[in-house]
Amino acid sequence: MSDTKNNLDALAADVESALARRRSRSAAAISWVREAALLPVLAVLLVVGAILNPHFLTVSNITGLGQQISSLGVVVVGESLILLIGGMDLSLEATYGLAPMVAAWLIVPAAAFGNGMMLNPYLGLLIVLAVGAAVGLVNALLIVKGRLNGFIVTLGMTILLAGIQEGIVKGESPFALPNAFSYLGSAYWGKIPVSLIVTAVIFVLTGLFLRYHRMGRAIYAIGGNREAARAAGIKVNRVRMGVYVAGSVLAAIGGLMEAGRVSSVASTQGYGEGIIFAVFAAAVIGGVSLQGGRGNMVGAASGVVLLGVVQNILDLENVSNYWIDAIDGGVILFALILARVIGGEASAE
Amino acid sequence: MQEPVIPAADPQAAPAVEAAGIHKRFGSTRALRGVDLSLQPGRCLGLVGRNGAGKSTLVSILSGLVAPDAGEVRLDGRPAPSLGDIAAWRGRIAAVFQHSMVVPSLTVAENVFLGRPPARRGGAVDWRRMREQTRKVMTDWGFDVNADTACGNLTVEQRQVVEITRALAAGTRCLLLDEPTSALERGAAERLFERIRQLQAQGVAILYISHHLEEVFEICTDVAVLRDGEMVLNAPLPEVTKDDLVTAMVGEQILSAERSLAPAPAPREPAGAAAAGARPDLVLEGVTFASPGVFLGNVSLTVRGGERVGVTGLRGSGATTLARIVAGAIAPDVGQVRLGDHTLRPGDRASALRTGIGYIPEDRQVDGFVPLLGAAENIAMTITDRIARGGFISPRRREARAAPLARRLSLVSAGLGQPVRELSGGNQQKVTVARALASDPVLIVAITPTRGVDVASKELLLSELDRITTETGASLLLASDELDDLVICDRVVVLVRGEIFTEFTEPPFDREALIAATEGLGAT
Numbered sequence: 030m031s032d033t034k035n036n037l038d039a040l041a042a043d044v045e046s047a048l049a050r051r052r053s054r055s056a057a058a059i060s061w062v063r064e065a066a067l068l069p070v071l072a073v074l075l076v077v078g079a080i081l082n083p084h085f086l087t088v089s090n091i092t093g094l095g096q097q098i099s100s101l102g103v104v105v106v107g108e109s110l111i112l113l114i115g116g117m118d119l120s121l122e123a124t125y126g127l128a129p130m131v132a133a134w135l136i137v138p139a140a141a142f143g144n145g146m147m148l149n150p151y152l153g154l155l156i157v158l159a160v161g162a163a164v165g166l167v168n169a170l171l172i173v174k175g176r177l178n179g180f181i182v183t184l185g186m187t188i189l190l191a192g193i194q195e196g197i198v199k200g201e202s203p204f205a206l207p208n209a210f211s212y213l214g215s216a217y218w219g220k221i222p223v224s225l226i227v228t229a230v231i232f233v234l235t236g237l238f239l240r241y242h243r244m245g246r247a248i249y250a251i252g253g254n255r256e257a258a259r260a261a262g263i264k265v266n267r268v269r270m271g272v273y274v275a276g277s278v279l280a281a282i283g284g285l286m287e288a289g290r291v292s293s294v295a296s297t298q299g300y301g302e303g304i305i306f307a308v309f310a311a312a313v314i315g316g317v318s319l320q321g322g323r324g325n326m327v328g329a330a331s332g333v334v335l336l337g338v339v340q341n342i343l344d345l346e347n348v349s350n351y352w353i354d355a356i357d358g359g360v361i362l363f364a365l366i367l368a369r370v371i372g373g374e375a376s377a378e
Numbered sequence: 379m380q381e382p383v384i385p386a387a388d389p390q391a392a393p394a395v396e397a398a399g400i401h402k403r404f405g406s407t408r409a410l411r412g413v414d415l416s417l418q419p420g421r422c423l424g425l426v427g428r429n430g431a432g433k434s435t436l437v438s439i440l441s442g443l444v445a446p447d448a449g450e451v452r453l454d455g456r457p458a459p460s461l462g463d464i465a466a467w468r469g470r471i472a473a474v475f476q477h478s479m480v481v482p483s484l485t486v487a488e489n490v491f492l493g494r495p496p497a498r499r500g501g502a503v504d505w506r507r508m509r510e511q512t513r514k515v516m517t518d519w520g521f522d523v524n525a526d527t528a529c530g531n532l533t534v535e536q537r538q539v540v541e542i543t544r545a546l547a548a549g550t551r552c553l554l555l556d557e558p559t560s561a562l563e564r565g566a567a568e569r570l571f572e573r574i575r576q577l578q579a580q581g582v583a584i585l586y587i588s589h590h591l592e593e594v595f596e597i598c599t600d601v602a603v604l605r606d607g608e609m610v611l612n613a614p615l616p617e618v619t620k621d622d623l624v625t626a627m628v629g630e631q632i633l634s635a636e637r638s639l640a641p642a643p644a645p646r647e648p649a650g651a652a653a654a655g656a657r658p659d660l661v662l663e664g665v666t667f668a669s670p671g672v673f674l675g676n677v678s679l680t681v682r683g684g685e686r687v688g689v690t691g692l693r694g695s696g697a698t699t700l701a702r703i704v705a706g707a708i709a710p711d712v713g714q715v716r717l718g719d720h721t722l723r724p725g726d727r728a729s730a731l732r733t734g735i736g737y738i739p740e741d742r743q744v745d746g747f748v749p750l751l752g753a754a755e756n757i758a759m760t761i762t763d764r765i766a767r768g769g770f771i772s773p774r775r776r777e778a779r780a781a782p783l784a785r786r787l788s789l790v791s792a793g794l795g796q797p798v799r800e801l802s803g804g805n806q807q808k809v810t811v812a813r814a815l816a817s818d819p820v821l822i823v824a825i826t827p828t829r830g831v832d833v834a835s836k837e838l839l840l841s842e843l844d845r846i847t848t849e850t851g852a853s854l855l856l857a858s859d860e861l862d863d864l865v866i867c868d869r870v871v872v873l874v875r876g877e878i879f880t881e882f883t884e885p886p887f888d889r890e891a892l893i894a895a896t897e898g899l900g901a902t
Contacts, residue, residue, distance in 0.1 A: 217616060254749060256744055259727055260707060261759035
């Protein structure tokens with residue numbers, strides 16, 4: 030190839046790049062607006078909350094709210110990872126109930142609806158994680174190795190796990206949880222709940238992991254185009270399996286927080302409460318795509334906070350229980366529409 | 379036949395399509411700048427231009443998918459329908475795109491009448507009439523596809539016929555064919571040309587968009603060239619030479635340099651003996667693979683270290699499959715692949731990469747890149763293990779590794795962080811190629827590496843593959859049905875129906891002989 034051609038090509042390329050750069054500056058501005066799309070909504074909600082109820086902006090209310098949304102937040106991290114890789118896991122809500130249930134059942138006395146083994150509570154913490162990992166592994170094997178449809182597998186798994194959760198305690202709710210077991214969900218460091226700190230740390234670490242770690246980048250690559258990731262030499266199936274396991278372990282940790290917060294494991298914790306809807310809503314409002322490959326922890330966190338704040342305002346205003354669901358649903362739809370309008374792009378893309 | 383034959387150049391007839399002063403901007407990009415175009419019934423107008431010249435935008439506007447910012451489109455002398463009224467557009471002009479627009483689970487007849495099935499009174503679908511009319515249109519135009527077959531069972535060629543039939547059945551006498559031969563093997567392309575001539579003779583107007591200038595010369599009556607959103611040339615074909623076209627496409631000033639690339643690069647000695655000794659040989663032994671449409675039977679082949687071997691054949695000959703097996707993208711049923719002392723794990727792309735095999739896949743849209751991620755990230759995707767520290771990758775380090783390759787391939791982007799889906803097709807292909815080169819492979823497996831890129835980018839990609847293999851002594855296994863790609867090879871293996879038919883060992887290769895060999899004619 031001649032030098033003249035190289036020079037001319039380089040010149041042409043420079044001009045084209047300059048044009049393209051101008052184009053992408055406006056694109057970058059749009060994407061920034063998109064990421065921050067929920068902030069104005071949150072601001073409006075905070076103002077509305079403060080006007081409606083003087084108690085809203087007090088430290089005790091805010092820390093209480095922080096503790097409430099922590100357990101949901103951890104599950105949202107898990108579901109976001111699975112959504113990012115192009116999967117979907119409905120059974121996180123059942124894992125969220127079953128993992129602490131199995132542990133509590135094994136550690137509390139029979140009088141508190143345990144099975145009488147009264148294992149060491151620290152062993153109980155390990156059991157929580159182990160149940161989470163085991164459920165995730167079974168899901169992963171069925172979906173990744175068995176090539177079964179993730180939606181159906183985890184739907185079946187949800188019902189199975191929720192049934193076990195109810196079955197082992199015959200519908201009762203074990204209580205009298207040892208301190209070590211309920212510490213994560215109930216303790217405070219100063220005025221800040223431990224669960225809020227741990228959840229924040231999980232969000233930050235996961236965010237950094239997704240942004241900078243090889244595996245995190247592989248998650249985006251696989252979710253964005255699984256075949257391209259495979260062709261680039263990424264061990265697609267191994268990463269997918271890892272993500273299903275990590276997601277379930279996070280759901281188990283979320284369940285442990287919830288159990289600690291309410292000092293018992295309700296037989297309805299998770300599935301019975303239908304928390305998976307809130308989990309999906311938070312993730313999707315926060316811009317995590319159901320098609321995979323798009324979304325981040327900043328968005329997911331703002332989705333969680335937004336749902337929590339709405340819930341909190343409704344609680345403070347003593348809105349009739351009969352109407353809470355309707356208002357909740359309305360807010361979710363409104364937030365989705367707003368994100369679509371501001372972002373200019375379908376958030377489920 | 380439905381209409382009297384219109385004389386090919388009747389000046390009285392209203393143009394089938396007439397566009398005047400079409401402008402279109404996307405953000406700050408001016409995709410089209412005052413384009414005029416006119417197409418008479420019975421003519422075939424070739425529309426050519428480099429990637430990004432505005433061809434796709436013009437096609438979208440002419441087929442009613444996008445509204446122009448300024449200017450007017452007239453069809454058959456009447457103003458075009460409003461943008462939302464797709465049905466009205468389809469009755470007057472129809473586009474057949476590179477990617478098939480038939481619904482595989484429906485029958486041919488259902489696809490021909492997609493969205494407007496003939497109905498009985500009361501709205502029930504009149505199946506009998508639908509099948510009869512499909513058969514009638516097929517017979518009238520000399521097509522031969524069974525109306526009752528599910529489209530999923532058709533070949534690419536037959537699906538195209540279904541799409542053309544759909545347009546004709548809707549009464550359209552104006553067709554936009556966008557790169558119609560890109561998915562066809564040579565025989566099918568010839569038959570398509572035959573069909574186009576036949577349609578033309580019966581008064582159908584055809585706008586033919588192509589990267590292949592030979593095709594334009596073969597079947598078009600007129601040619602129009604777009605460059606940077608402007609129509610720089612528009613003339614009847616006999617008056618234009620290939621050089622004129624190339625000049626118009628790339629612009630006057632860089633033409634001289636461009637043209638010096640046109641002849642095949644001088645034949646090159648296989649990489650020096652010393653280098654060859656140090657480089658591992660690729661050995662395929664008894665590789666067998668069978669799946670619907672593709673078959674490889676007991677193929678054994680050796681690519682010496684540093685050697686550049688082309689593999690070619692018709693679609694379905696197994697050339698592509700052979701390359702995918704070597705790259706670890708699919709596993710053979712039987713047989714093994716060795717690179718030096720390593721026996722490759724079948725179907726394990728990750729381990730093939732570690733063994734030193736770079737891979738440029740066949741279809742960049744399918745597995746060439748991750749559209750939402752940036753160019754640098756896509757390029758460095760094959761080397762995350764090398765650039766990570768403690769598992770973490772600094773974006774700056776990643777960009778530092780990607781930048782030299784991007785420069786080398788003249789990648790045009792608004793910075794290497796720009797999502798690849800925003801790049802033009804040619805630049806996306808450069809990202810795909812750079813990704814393969816990033817891992818410093820000892821063997822590059824490339825499948826149709828220049829598909830769907832413009833003439834200049836094609837030359838650039840080929841000459842860079844040529845230079846990189848020469849500089850690094852890497853071997854090359856290049857599977858392509860584009861004979862132009864094969865000029866950089868030292869040897870070309872021709873596959874026919876899954877078996878090695880013959881080999882050409884002396885570059886430059888004879889075009890005619892290669893074509894004959896792929897058809898299974900004449901052994902050397």
